[in-house]
Amino acid sequence: MSLKIYASDKTTLKYTLDAVQASRLHQSLNGECTFDLTMPGRLVQNIAIGDEIRLGDLYFDVVRIGKSGQATGTPFTVSCEHISYELADMEQDAAHFSGDPAIVLATILAGTGFSVGTVTITGDWSITINQTTSKRDALQQWAAACGAEISYYQRSINFLTRVGSAVAVNLSDTENVSSLSVTLDSRSDTQSYAVQLSRLQHLDLGDAVTITYTSLNLNTTTRVITLDYDPFHPWAISMVTGDYVPNFTNAVTAALEARLKEGAPYFGVTIDKETGLKILRSDGASEAIFNSDRFTMRALIDGVMKDRIYFDPITGDYVFDGALGADAILTASLYAENGDVAELTVDRLSTSRRTRKYILGDTSDDNFVRIQDNYIQLVTATVKSLNYIATEDGDPVLTEYGEQITLEAGQIATEQALNRYGQGLYWQREPVGHTADGYPTDNQGRQIYATTEETDWPVLVYQYTELVKSQYAFERGGLANNYLPKLVMGAGDENGNSKGYIFKDETAFYLRYVSKLAKNVDIVFSDEGFVDAMHRRLASCQIDKDRGLVLYTLEGSGAVMALNFTEDGNTATFVWPDGHTCEIEISGGEEDE
Numbered sequence: 001m002s003l004k005i006y007a008s009d010k011t012t013l014k015y016t017l018d019a020v021q022a023s024r025l026h027q028s029l030n031g032e033c034t035f036d037l038t039m040p041g042r043l044v045q046n047i048a049i050g051d052e053i054r055l056g057d058l059y060f061d062v063v064r065i066g067k068s069g070q071a072t073g074t075p076f077t078v079s080c081e082h083i084s085y086e087l088a089d090m091e092q093d094a095a096h097f098s099g100d101p102a103i104v105l106a107t108i109l110a111g112t113g114f115s116v117g118t119v120t121i122t123g124d125w126s127i128t129i130n131q132t133t134s135k136r137d138a139l140q141q142w143a144a145a146c147g148a149e150i151s152y153y154q155r156s157i158n159f160l161t162r163v164g165s166a167v168a169v170n171l172s173d174t175e176n177v178s179s180l181s182v183t184l185d186s187r188s189d190t191q192s193y194a195v196q197l198s199r200l201q202h203l204d205l206g207d208a209v210t211i212t213y214t215s216l217n218l219n220t221t222t223r224v225i226t227l228d229y230d231p232f233h234p235w236a237i238s239m240v241t242g243d244y245v246p247n248f249t250n251a252v253t254a255a256l257e258a259r260l261k262e263g264a265p266y267f268g269v270t271i272d273k274e275t276g277l278k279i280l281r282s283d284g285a286s287e288a289i290f291n292s293d294r295f296t297m298r299a300l301i302d303g304v305m306k307d308r309i310y311f312d313p314i315t316g317d318y319v320f321d322g323a324l325g326a327d328a329i330l331t332a333s334l335y336a337e338n339g340d341v342a343e344l345t346v347d348r349l350s351t352s353r354r355t356r357k358y359i360l361g362d363t364s365d366d367n368f369v370r371i372q373d374n375y376i377q378l379v380t381a382t383v384k385s386l387n388y389i390a391t392e393d394g395d396p397v398l399t400e401y402g403e404q405i406t407l408e409a410g411q412i413a414t415e416q417a418l419n420r421y422g423q424g425l426y427w428q429r430e431p432v433g434h435t436a437d438g439y440p441t442d443n444q445g446r447q448i449y450a451t452t453e454e455t456d457w458p459v460l461v462y463q464y465t466e467l468v469k470s471q472y473a474f475e476r477g478g479l480a481n482n483y484l485p486k487l488v489m490g491a492g493d494e495n496g497n498s499k500g501y502i503f504k505d506e507t508a509f510y511l512r513y514v515s516k517l518a519k520n521v522d523i524v525f526s527d528e529g530f531v532d533a534m535h536r537r538l539a540s541c542q543i544d545k546d547r548g549l550v551l552y553t554l555e556g557s558g559a560v561m562a563l564n565f566t567e568d569g570n571t572a573t574f575v576w577p578d579g580h581t582c583e584i585e586i587s588g589g590e591e592d593e
Contacts, residue, residue, distance in 0.1 A: 001056070001231050003037075008050035015044055019232055021075060025055070027205045028226040028240075029163060031140060031150055033082035035060045041067065041074035052083070055231060057153050059083045084152060087112060087136035094133075094284075098126030101146045101159055108138050109157065117156030121148045131282050149206065164206020168221055172212035176201045180213050191222065194238045203227065203237060211241075312446075316428070348372040348420065352381070354461040355417060355450075356438030359431075363412060366464060374483075375473030380491075381464035384413060417450070417459040425450040427457040467491040478505030550574065 005015040023037035035055060039047075051062045060080035067074055090112055097104045102119040109116060112135055127145040129138055139157070143150050148159040171177050176197055183192040193211065203209070203224060210221040226240035270278045276291030287305065288297045296310035308321045352368040366381040417425045429448045431440035439447050450459050469491050474483040482505075489500035493516060501512040509525040524532045536554040543550050543565075550563040564575040574582045 004054045005044065005047060006052040006054065008048070008052070010052050014047070014051065017044075023230050023232055024228060025058075025231050026226075026228050029149055029206060030225075031084070031136075032226075033058070033060075033084070033152070035080040035082075037078055037080075039076050039078065041076050044076055047076060047078065053078070053080050059152075059154055061086065082152065083155065084114070084136065084139075084157065087114070087139060088134045090135040092129065092133050092135045092138040094129050094131050096126070096128045097142060099124055101125060101142070101148065104142055105139075105157070105159060108135060108142060113155065115156050117151075117153050117158040119148075119159040120161045121146045121159050132280075151205075162206065164204050164208070164224065166208055168208040168210040169201065169203060170210050170212070171195065171201065172210075173214055174212070177213065180211070180216070180218075182216065182218065191220075191242060192238075192240045195236075197235045197237065202234075203229075203239070209239075209241065317446075317449075346371075352379075353438070354381070354464065355459060358414070358461045359434045359440055360438045363462060375471055377468045378470040379466055380469050381466045384463040384465050413463045414460045415463050417461045419452060423452045424454075425452060425459040426455040427451075427459055428455065430457050475503075477503070480506060482506070 001018075003017045003020065004013060005017070006013055017039065021038040021040060023035065026032060026034045026036075035053065035058070047062065047065065049062055049065060053060045053062060059082070061083055062078055063081050064079040066077035092108065097107065101121040101123075102116055104125075105119065106116045123146075125142075125146045127141055129141065139150070142148075143159060146159065148161070149163040151158045151160055151163045171180075173180070177195055179196040181194045205224055205227045207224050208221065209224060210219075212219045222241035224239045224241055228238040229236065270280070272278075275289055276294065278287060278289050280287045284300060286297070286299045289295070293313050294311075296307045298305045299308050300306075306321070307319070309319070311318050349371040350368060352366055352370070354366055356362075357364070357366060363383045365383075366379075368379055368381070370377045370379055419425055427440060427448050428451055429442045431448060432443045433441045433445070435441060435447070442448050468488075471488040473486060473488075475486045476482065477484045477486075484503050484505055486501060486503035489502070490498060492499040495516075495518070497514050497518050498516050499514050501510065501514070503510050503512075507527045511523040513521045515521060521534055522532070526532065536556065539553045539555050539557070541550065541552040545567070548564055548566060550565055552561050552563075553559065554561065562577075566573050570586045572584045572586070574584065
């Protein structure tokens with residue numbers, strides 16, 4: 001028996017040892033295979049983690065090294081795991097496997113550096129792995145599904161009907177055993193034996209053994225399912241015998257999965273340096289990722305995993321993509337697309353689109369509704385600068401509003417948008433683009449919002465002149481000075497005249513026009529059941545019998561109006577331009593006698 005130590009490249013031979021100070025090889029049918037040994041430090045000065053130790057056809061990775069100072073030198077204590085343990089760090093996606101055991105084994109091992117060895121299991125088998133796991137766990141699950149026992153030959157993995165010999169090896173106190181101790185476990189249906197041989201007897205994992213020991217009144221035939229011994233001094237053997245039944249989880253898998261490994265899944269949870277903490281639902285429909293620079297809850301939408309709730313630490317934005325239910329939402333700015341609102345309470349409202357019109361370069365009128373306190377207004381706002389006369393660069397101009405400004409040729413005057421408290425508004429990030437309907441976006445195409453926190457990007461709008469074209473509000477009036485609902489029509493003139501009103505007091509309903517000269521022109525519907533109106537009276541009238549015309553003017557107008565008329569005895573017939581006629585009969589006087 002010799003031992004070879006290779007560097008981590010698996011090709012550079014470092015040492016060949018024919019003996020070591022002490023060693024222990026542990027093998028089990030459930031897949032456990034470890035090797036611990038103590039070697040003289042003077043022979044193996046540069047052994048390192050990751051080196052490969054080969055003991056015959058069994059290959060091991062060095063996973064731990066210990067040193068201790070002694071008078072005789074500095075021995076190295078080395079712990080090794082069989083190279084098949086490397087499969088525990090390789091990921092196997094959820095999948096369904098079925099068919100020939102060798103073909104499926106090759107599929108599982110593809111790209112791992114391991115190959116398919118001897119396969120004595122035949123037939124068609126199937127298994128479903130429901131979530132991401134390790135290659136080693138998938139290998140053992142497939143072995144359990146096929147009823148195979150696993151053995152190793154260098155970097156090949158064997159699927160065998162049986163490991164070891166079915167021909168029983170005799171162990172007895174009269175032939176080859178000098179001492180024996182036994183522990184019986186009824187729960188696991190196993191027996192543990194520690195055997196000291198009187199002469200060398202070769203035993204392999206899986207072998208059948210017949211144990212006869214007179215002083216213990218023992219005579220049994222069983223099978224070796226766990227074996228511990230020193231390959232360099234194979235006289236003392238410890239073994240566990242019993243009936244081995246492959247199962248989906250075994251001691252090796254449990255031990256390996258219990259170790260915290262970067263990127264390994266634990267009930268859907270993985271941790272790695274790049275992602276941080278990731279939680280994946282077992283069916284892959286959703287996941288959550290938490291890290292110092294990333295928080296997101298994602299859902300599978302049309303086959304693509306999309307962010308639904310996430311935080312952007314650079315912009316400070318929390319984004320919710322979906323339906324939100326809440327008892328209360330407090331916010332400085334609220335943006336929403338078209339939707340139904342079941343119940344909404346606000347203290348003011350404006351449908352002005354000035355910010356979006358500026359972003360889109362739209363200088364047309366901003367017609368909007370404004371609601372505040374006890375009034376509703378329909379407002380037309382016109383860009384002021386459309387009335388400016390563009391001059392050459394740098395020339396000052398005096399506007400019709402008495403403001404002196406300096407404009408470049410074709411430039412439109414702007415101002416910073418303010419909130420209701422007169423505070424200047426700023427964009428959170430630099431606006432470099434916009435959506436089709438005028439919402440600003442940053443250099444990553446994300447929508448950005450306004451804030452009162454000062455940044456380098458003020459929210460700009462065009463300067464406007466506003467005219468309230470209509471208003472519906474409460475005003476005090478009437479005999480009891482009550483609040484009366486009043487509709488005002490028209491923007492009026494500079495004195496507030498030339499407007500129409502519709503309102504009702506305690507006793508009447510009014511249609512009123514206030515003239516440019518501040519005269520009230522009313523139509524009144526009263527409680528007495530009459531309609532009173534201020535009709536025009538005649539200011540002048542001339543009757544021309546020869547021409548059959550009546551020429552007249554009305555109160556407050558210099559325009560001459562005309563009517564046709566004819567006479568027939570005591571009857572005069574007047575005809576208006578629209579064809580309406582009126583007959584006037586004059587009776588009495590001398591001619592009637």
